[in-house]
Amino acid sequence: MxxxxxxxxxxxxxxxxxxxxxxxxxxxxxxxxxxxxxxxxxxxxxxxxxxxxxxxxxxxxxxxxxxxxxxxxxxxxxxxxxxxxxxxxxxxxxxxxxxxxxxxxxxxxxxxxxxxxxxxxxxxxxxxxxxxxxxxxxxxxxxSIVSKLQYHLPLFGSSENLFRALTKSPRLLKFNLGKVVMPNVAFLQECGLDCRSIAKLCIREPRMLTANPDRVRAMAACAERLGVPRGSGMFREALQAVAFRSEGNITAKVDYLKRTFSWSDAEVLIAFSAAPMLLRRSKYILRRSFEFLVSEAGLQPGYIAHCPVILYYSLEGRVKPRCYVLKFLKENGLVDRHLSFCYVVKMTEKVFVEKLISPHKEAVPHLAQDYATACKGEVPTNFGFT
Incomplete structure (x- = not known):
C-alpha cells in the first residue's frame, strides 16, 4: 500500500x-x-x-x-x-x-x-x-447518491446530522425515496412533526425513514395507545420510545411498571404521556430509583407518576445528592418545607447551586463540599439522617 x-x-x-x-x-x-x-x-x-x-x-x-x-x-x-x-x-x-x-x-x-x-x-x-x-x-x-443527498441534507438540516444517522444506519441511502422515505416523512408530518422534530427523531432512529410505511403507522398507533396523542409535544419522544419494539415487549414493560410502582392504568398513561422514554429504561435502574424515591425521599407512587421525569436522571449523580441537600435544608429550617422535590431535581446544575447551595454558604459552610462529595457517590456524615 x-x-x-x-x-x-x-x-x-x-x-x-x-x-x-x-x-x-x-x-x-x-x-x-x-x-x-x-x-x-x-x-x-x-x-x-x-x-x-x-x-x-x-x-x-x-x-x-x-x-x-x-x-x-x-x-x-x-x-x-x-x-x-x-x-x-x-x-x-x-x-x-x-x-x-x-x-x-x-x-x-x-x-x-x-x-x-x-x-x-x-x-x-x-x-x-x-x-x-x-x-x-x-x-x-x-x-443516485447525489439525488438522494439532495433530499436528505435539507431533511436532516446539516451534513453532521446526516452523518450521525448514517453512522447508525449505513444503508439509509439505499432505500427508494419515492416509495419508502418520502411516504414516511409525509406521514410523520401528518402526525404533527415539523422538519426539526423529524430530523431529531431520525438521527436517533434512522430506520423510521426506511421501514415499511405500514410499520411506521403501527408505531404511531402504539404511541397513541400509551396516552400520547398525535400533535402533542411528546409525540416525537413517544415514537422514539416504541420504535421497533414488539407489542409483547412494550406490554411486559408496562406490566412491570404497574407492579413495581403500584401504578393504576390511569397513572401509567399519565406517566408515559410525560416521560415516554421510560420504556427504554432498564428494569434494574427503574427498580432502584423507585425504591430510593419511596424509602429515602418519602415520595408516594402517585407523585412519581405525575413527575416521572425524575426517573430519567442519574440516581447516584443527581437524584440522591439533591435529595440529601433538600432534606438537610428542610430539617434545619433553611428552606420552605413544601419545596417540591420534583422541582429541585429538574433544576439545571447552575440553578440548583444558585438557589440551594450558595445562599447558605455562611450558615452552612460545609454544604457545598458535602454536595460535591455526595455527587461522587459518597454520603457525608452531615447527610447521615435518622
Whole structure:
C-alpha cells in the first residue's frame, strides 16, 4: 500500500484546489493502469487485497470471492488512487474495500468522480465526501447518491446530522425515496412533526425513514395507545420510545411498571404521556430509583407518576445528592418545607447551586463540599439522617 501511495502522490497536481476533479482522476487513472500492450496475466486477487489494499488474510479470502472475475489490477489501483485523492488513509481505504469489495470495480471517471462533482455542488467539503465514502460504501458507487443527498441534507438540516444517522444506519441511502422515505416523512408530518422534530427523531432512529410505511403507522398507533396523542409535544419522544419494539415487549414493560410502582392504568398513561422514554429504561435502574424515591425521599407512587421525569436522571449523580441537600435544608429550617422535590431535581446544575447551595454558604459552610462529595457517590456524615 505504501508503494502505491508514493506513486499516487507523485501524480497529484501541485494545486489541487484549482484543478478540476475529473482531470485529477484522469491522471491517477493513467498513472495506475498497466500498459495496454503488456496485460497482467494470472492476476492473484487475494494476494493483491492483502499486499496492496491492506486487508487481513481472512478479509481478503472473503472479498476475493466477489472479485474472481478480475484479471488485472488496473481498475482497483485507479479506485485506490481515487480514495487516496479524497484523503482516505490506507486503513480507511482497506475498511471500504473489506465491507464492499466491488468498490474496486467501480468506474472512477464515469461514477466516482461524477459523484464527487455532484456532492461538491451540494456544498459538501472534500473531508465530508471522504467521510461519506467510508460510511455508505456501496451506495457511494451508485450515481443516485447525489439525488438522494439532495433530499436528505435539507431533511436532516446539516451534513453532521446526516452523518450521525448514517453512522447508525449505513444503508439509509439505499432505500427508494419515492416509495419508502418520502411516504414516511409525509406521514410523520401528518402526525404533527415539523422538519426539526423529524430530523431529531431520525438521527436517533434512522430506520423510521426506511421501514415499511405500514410499520411506521403501527408505531404511531402504539404511541397513541400509551396516552400520547398525535400533535402533542411528546409525540416525537413517544415514537422514539416504541420504535421497533414488539407489542409483547412494550406490554411486559408496562406490566412491570404497574407492579413495581403500584401504578393504576390511569397513572401509567399519565406517566408515559410525560416521560415516554421510560420504556427504554432498564428494569434494574427503574427498580432502584423507585425504591430510593419511596424509602429515602418519602415520595408516594402517585407523585412519581405525575413527575416521572425524575426517573430519567442519574440516581447516584443527581437524584440522591439533591435529595440529601433538600432534606438537610428542610430539617434545619433553611428552606420552605413544601419545596417540591420534583422541582429541585429538574433544576439545571447552575440553578440548583444558585438557589440551594450558595445562599447558605455562611450558615452552612460545609454544604457545598458535602454536595460535591455526595455527587461522587459518597454520603457525608452531615447527610447521615435518622
Amino acid at each position: 505504501l508503494r502505491l501511495r508514493e506513486r499516487m502522490v507523485s501524480h497529484l497536481p501541485s494545486s489541487p484546489s484549482t484543478s478540476p476533479i475529473c482531470s485529477l482522476f484522469r491522471r491517477l487513472l493513467s498513472a495506475s493502469a498497466p500498459p495496454s500492450n503488456s496485460p497482467n496475466q494470472g492476476f492473484a486477487v487475494e494476494e493483491y487485497l492483502v499486499h496492496t489494499c491492506g486487508l487481513t488474510r481472512p478479509q481478503a479470502l472473503k472479498a476475493s470471492k466477489k472479485l474472481s472475475h478480475l484479471n488485472s489490477p488496473a481498475n482497483p489501483e485507479a479506485v485506490l488512487a481515487f480514495l487516496a485523492g479524497l484523503g482516505l488513509s490506507g486503513a480507511d481505504a482497506a475498511a471500504v474495500v473489506a465491507k464492499d469489495p466491488l468498490f474496486l470495480c467501480a468506474g472512477v471517471e464515469t461514477t466516482l468522480a461524477h459523484n464527487v462533482d455532484g456532492l461538491t455542488g451540494l456544498g459538501l467539503s472534500r473531508p465530508e465526501i471522504a467521510r461519506l465514502a467510508s460510511l455508505v460504501q456501496d451506495s457511494f458507487r451508485c450515481r
